[in-house]
Structures are given as structure tokens and as C-alpha cells.
Amino acid sequence: MKKIRKIQKKHSKVKQTQHRKLQLNKGCSRTPLFKHHKPNQKPIFDVNLVVINKQTVTIQASVQLHKRALRAVLLAPMHFFDANPTGRILNRFSKDADEVDVFLPQRIDGILQILSTVIISLVSAAVVIPWILIGVVPVLIAFAVLKNIFNASTRQMKRLSNVANSPLFAHLNTTTQGLSTIEAYQERNSFTEKSEKLIDVTTTTTLLYDTCMRCIGLWLDLITSIIVVVTAAVLVSTKGSVNPALAALALTLCLKVVGLMRETVRMMNEVEAKFTSVERLNHYIENIDVEPSSFQCNPNDQWPNKGDIKFSNVEMTYRESLAPVLKNISFDIQPQQKVGVVGRTGAGKSSLITALYRLVELRNGHINIDGINISLIPLNVLRSRLSTIPQDPVMFSGTLRYNLDPFDNYTDDDLWNSLEKAHIKKKILQLDKGLQLLIEENGDNFSVGERQLLCLARAILRKRKILILDEATASVDTDTDSLIQKTIKEAFSNCTVLTIAHRLKTVMNSDLLIIMENGNIIETGKPEDLLAVSSSHLNGMLTAETSISHA
Numbered sequence: 001m002k003k004i005r006k007i008q009k010k011h012s013k014v015k016q017t018q019h020r021k022l023q024l025n026k027g028c029s030r031t032p033l034f035k036h037h038k039p040n041q042k043p044i045f046d047v048n049l050v051v052i053n054k055q056t057v058t059i060q061a062s063v064q065l066h067k068r069a070l071r072a073v074l075l076a077p078m079h080f081f082d083a084n085p086t087g088r089i090l091n092r093f094s095k096d097a098d099e100v101d102v103f104l105p106q107r108i109d110g111i112l113q114i115l116s117t118v119i120i121s122l123v124s125a126a127v128v129i130p131w132i133l134i135g136v137v138p139v140l141i142a143f144a145v146l147k148n149i150f151n152a153s154t155r156q157m158k159r160l161s162n163v164a165n166s167p168l169f170a171h172l173n174t175t176t177q178g179l180s181t182i183e184a185y186q187e188r189n190s191f192t193e194k195s196e197k198l199i200d201v202t203t204t205t206t207l208l209y210d211t212c213m214r215c216i217g218l219w220l221d222l223i224t225s226i227i228v229v230v231t232a233a234v235l236v237s238t239k240g241s242v243n244p245a246l247a248a249l250a251l252t253l254c255l256k257v258v259g260l261m262r263e264t265v266r267m268m269n270e271v272e273a274k275f276t277s278v279e280r281l282n283h284y285i286e287n288i289d290v291e292p293s294s295f296q297c298n299p300n301d302q303w304p305n306k307g308d309i310k311f312s313n314v315e316m317t318y319r320e321s322l323a324p325v326l327k328n329i330s331f332d333i334q335p336q337q338k339v340g341v342v343g344r345t346g347a348g349k350s351s352l353i354t355a356l357y358r359l360v361e362l363r364n365g366h367i368n369i370d371g372i373n374i375s376l377i378p379l380n381v382l383r384s385r386l387s388t389i390p391q392d393p394v395m396f397s398g399t400l401r402y403n404l405d406p407f408d409n410y411t412d413d414d415l416w417n418s419l420e421k422a423h424i425k426k427k428i429l430q431l432d433k434g435l436q437l438l439i440e441e442n443g444d445n446f447s448v449g450e451r452q453l454l455c456l457a458r459a460i461l462r463k464r465k466i467l468i469l470d471e472a473t474a475s476v477d478t479d480t481d482s483l484i485q486k487t488i489k490e491a492f493s494n495c496t497v498l499t500i501a502h503r504l505k506t507v508m509n510s511d512l513l514i515i516m517e518n519g520n521i522i523e524t525g526k527p528e529d530l531l532a533v534s535s536s537h538l539n540g541m542l543t544a545e546t547s548i549s550h551a
């Protein structure tokens with residue numbers, strides 16, 4: 001019985017202490033002015049809610065910035081990508097976007113919280129000792145001057161640090177892409193050395209920025225200490241004339257408020273420096289030229305239904321400062337004609353496609369498809385009505401189905417049919433997963449030739465009136481090349497096909513041959529007509545090709 005009573009007593013004692021602790025906590029939760037994210041606490045003044053709602057303001061702002069910068073890059077013309085390496089673009093969308101997404105909202109929130117504390121503390125102090133406000137003015141001036149002195153340099157250091165990241169990103173990008181080549185040529189050491197040098201440059205600029213921030217911190221601390229010392233000295237020297245309680249309050253407030261003001265200035269400086277990331281993203285939004293979106297003619301859904309292509313005095317240059325790569329080119333391709341374009345490397349064959357897709361606007365002349373000048377129609381319409389198999393076949397990470405038919409417009413049977421016509425069905429069947437087969441980034445789990453065949457399957461599926469093949473079979477063996485040419489002849493019998501090829505054999509069955517050199521057309525006609533003339537360029541090229549293959 002005694003034992004039970006002892007336990008009961010102990011239990012009630014524990015309960016009492018718990019109750020007292022609870023009361024104490026309740027008391028505490030009433031006193032603080034600011035919420036520190038403890039559950040069940042009901043603060044009088046919730047800075048997060050009252051001053052700023054991070055979710056709706058800062059995050060929304062960064063989302064908008066990101067969206068608009070991304071849109072600007074996606075709609076940028078070709079020359080933007082020629083002038084800006086991938087690393088530079090990656091830097092904006094990784095490092096700069098991270099500062100805008102994470103750092104700035106946190107810091108701005110912090111500044112607002114501290115500023116509110118400073119204002120409330122100053123108001124409470126002014127109520128008790130009004131003359132304290134006289135002392136605040138020089139303090140504010142001192143901090144403002146210091147902030148201005150350091151602002152320019154910290155911002156510049158931050159800009160330097162941001163810029164220094166781009167070459168590092170570009171180098172890492174090229175290294176990962178060319179890893180096998182680096183290993184094959186045993187260039188691992190030189191690449192590692194270059195990485196280290198670039199990391200050194202990046203960290204040096206970051207160190208400069210950090211040093212600048214430390215320096216401003218040091219000066220702010222110095223001013224704070226001077227102010228506290230001066231206040232203490234004044235209070236001591238006026239001993240007896242100031243109420244000791246008020247003197248203690250003045251000193252405490254001085255320590256707290258000046259300390260907080262110092263912290264605000266430091267953080268504001270940091271935020272202003274990091275705002276260079278916003279500036280850099282904004283630069284993309286405001287300064288990247290956008291591909292022309294205005295149009296004077298919107299062709300019907302069936303356009304082009306014949307496939308007639310007419311180049312008239314076309315002159316094109318990749319940049320204003322560069323020489324033209326297409327010089328006064330004129331030719332006419334009849335509907336359903338199979339045209340072969342040949343010429344030496346750099347002759348301007350691929351530039352014909354660039355001009356057809358309006359990746360670069362013409363300097364002179366015009367191109368008509370089915371009688372419509374393509375410079376007058378919307379870019380998305382033009383590009384969606386042509387089919388191409390480029391030199392570098394493009395595959396996206398995702399399923400095979402997604403790669404062939406991203407908008408889910410065709411049935412599985414259609415897809416298998418096109419794979420069969422492109423002579424790749426057998427290979428896909430061997431891999432077991434069928435249309436759900438996963439394609440790795442850049443189509444790395446397929447050879448270049450296989451990727452070209454998958455692109456051919458994609459083109460067969462879309463059934464456009466105009467098909468452009470840019471060295472589409474350059475990476476497949478001669479037997480498969482012949483098979484593909486046969487397929488193209490059958491599957492695209494009622495389409496216009498423009499084939500750019502290095503191997504003359506690939507285009508010898510064309511209806512028309514265009515031979516290019518140095519941006520000009522040097523010969524054009526039916527292959528048999530050109531072969532009949534012994535001095536023709538085609539005969540010369542054939543002789544050169546045969547002698548190389550026999551060598």
C-alpha cells in the first residue's frame with residue numbers, strides 16, 4: 001500500500017512538473033514578436049505571412065524569369081547558338097537559376113525579417129528614450145556610405161565569378177561527350193589539367209567575391225564597435241544625470257539594433273551582388289533576337305500538296321560579317337522529282353537545307369514551295385510540313401514509340417510498318433521490348449547508322465510531300481544503302497526527294513543531279529546526260545571516286 005502511495009505521489013509530482021513546463025511554454029508562446037516555426041505557437045506577428053509570402057512572390061518571380069529566358073533561348077535563331085557555347089547557356093540555367101530560385105528568396109526573406117525587428121526595436125526605444133533617434137541618423141549614414149563604397153566591387157566580383165563558370169561547364173560538357181575519344185587518344189591528363197585550371201579560375205573569382213564580402217563585414221563590425229564604445233563612454237561620462245535603468249536600456253538597444261542594422265547592410269550587399277544572376281537571365285529575355293513570328297500568308301493544311309521547289313537567286317550567309325555560303329543559287333525541282341545534290345565538303349549542300357528550313361534568313365533571293373514564298377509563312381508551319389533525315393540523327397531519351405510518334409498520332413501497326421520499310425524492324429524485334437524499348441540520351445544505345453534508319457522510319461510515318469536526306473545513309477554499309485534507296489523510291493514515289501550524298505552511287509538513280517562547289521551550282525542535269533559528256537564534272541568526280549576506292 002505504502003509503495004502504491006509512493007508511486008502515486010511520484011506520478012502526481014511528474015504531472016505537476018509537466019503542467020508547470022506546459023504553462024511556461026504557453027507563457028513563452030505569447031511573448032515573442034516573431035514566429036520561429038514551432039508547431040502550435042500562435043505568434044502576434046508572423047513575418048513570413050505579413051511581410052512577404054515567399055511562395056507567391058519570389059518563387060513566382062523566379063518561375064517567370066526561367067520561363068521567359070527559356071522561351072527566348074528556344075526561339076533564338078541559329079546564329080545565337082553559333083556565338084554562344086553550350087556551357088554558357090547551361091551556366092545561366094543552372095548556377096544563375098539556382099541563385100534566383102534558392103538564395104535570393106531566402107535572403108530577401110531574412111532581410112525583411114531583420115528590417116522589421118530593427119524598426120520595431122527602434123520604435124520601442126524611441127517611445128522610452130526619444131533622443132536615441134538622434135544617434136540613429138549618423139549610424140544610418142555611416143552604413144549607407146559603406147554599402148555604396150562596396151556595392152560596385154562586390155557586384156563586379158560576383159559578375160566575374162558567374163562568367164568564370166561558363167568555360168568550366170563547357171569543358172565538362174565536351175569532356176563527357178568525347179570521353180571515348182579522349183581515352184582513345186590518351187588525352188586524359190591534358191583534359192584533367194585543363195579542368196583543374198578552369199576550376200582554379202572559378203574558385204579564384206569566388207574567393208575574390210568572398211574576400212570582398214568579408215572586407216565589408218570587417219568594416220561594418222568596426223563601425224558597430226565604435227558606436228557601442230561611444231554610447232558606453234557617453235553614458236559613463238554622464239553618470240548621475242541619466243537614470244541607470246534607462247542607461248542600461250540604451251546600451252542594450254544600441255548593441256542589438258546596431259548589430260541588426262549591420263547584418264541588414266551586409267545581407268543587402270550580398271543580395272545586390274547576387275542579383276547579377278537575375279540581370280544575366282534578364283539579359284537573355286531582353287537581348288536575344290527572336291525568330292520572326294509575323295507572317296503574311298498562312299497556307300492551307302494540305303500545303304505542300306505537289307512538292308514543287310524553286311530557288312531563285314538565293315544568297316545566304318551565316319552571319320553578316322561572313323562571306324556568303326550560297327551564291328546566287330537558282331534551280332527548279334518539279335513535283336515528285338528525285339534530286340541528288342553532290343559536291344565536295346564545304347560546297348554548301350547542307351546550307352541548302354538550312355535555307356529551306358529558314359534556320360538562317362536569306363540575304364537575297366527567295367525560295368518558293370508550291371508557288372508560295374516560304375519567307376512569308378509562319379516558321380512552325382513551314383518546318384512541320386517538311387521531313388528531313390539530318391546528318392546527325394536526333395533521338396530523344398524516352399521510348400521508341402515516343403521517338404517515332406511523339407504526338408501519338410499513329411497506330412502500333414503503322415509504326416511497325418515504317419520500321420520494316422526502314423529495314424530496322426528485325427533489330428528492334430531482337431531487343432525484345434518492342435515499341436516500349438528505351439532509347440538512351442542522344443540515342444546512345446544505337447549506332448549512328450541505326451539512328452539514321454530510325455529517323456527514316458519517322459519520315460516514312462509522317463508522309464510529307466517533301467523529304468530531304470542529308471547524308472542520311474552515310475553511316476550505313478553499301479548493301480543497306482541500296483536497300484534504303486529502294487525503300488525511298490517505293491515509299492516516297494509520289495514525293496519530292498532531295499538527297500544530299502557523298503557517295504555518288506547513292507544518287508546515280510536520281511531524276512536530276514545538282515553538283516555544287518564553293519556555294520555555286522557548277523553543273524545540273526540528268527545523270528545519264530551528264531555522264532554522256534566526257535568533260536563533265538560528274539565524270540571527273542566518278543573517276544576520282546573510283547581511283548580512291550581502288551587505291
Ligand SMILES: Nc1ncnc2c1ncn2[C@@H]1O[C@H](COP(=O)(O)OP(=O)(O)OP(=O)(O)O)[C@@H](O)[C@H]1O
Pocket residue numbers: 082318319322325343344345346347348349350351352
Ligand atoms: N553555322 C555555321 N556558321 C558559319 N559558317 C558555317 C556554318 N555552317 C556551315 N558553315 C560554312 O558554310 C560552308 C558550307 O557548309 P555546308 O555545311 O553547307 O557544306 P556541305 O557541302 O554540306 O559540307 P559537308 O559535305 O561536309 O557536310 C562551309 O564553308 C562552312 O564552313
